Amino acid sequence: MKYEKLSILFVGLIYVAVAVLILLQPRFFYYWVAAVFFIQGVISLSRAFFKSKKK
Numbered sequence: 001m002k003y004e005k006l007s008i009l010f011v012g013l014i015y016v017a018v019a020v021l022i023l024l025q026p027r028f029f030y031y032w033v034a035a036v037f038f039i040q041g042v043i044s045l046s047r048a049f050f051k052s053k054k055k
Contacts, residue, residue, distance in 0.1 A: 003050065007043055014039060 018032045 007046075011039065011043070 014035070018028075018035070021028045022032060
């Protein structure tokens with residue numbers, strides 16, 4: 001539970017920071033999309049890794 005709470009907090013902070021950057025520099029949107037896919041991929045891989053270790 002603690003890991004999941006931290007990952008949700010981290011992603012929330014990333015979303016807020018990126019939203020501010022998009023408002024300041026709309027061209028940054030392309031990097032934001034790539035970053036979201038990268039972060040979601042890392043989170044999915046780490047969840048799969050940790051779930052397989054617990055069993």
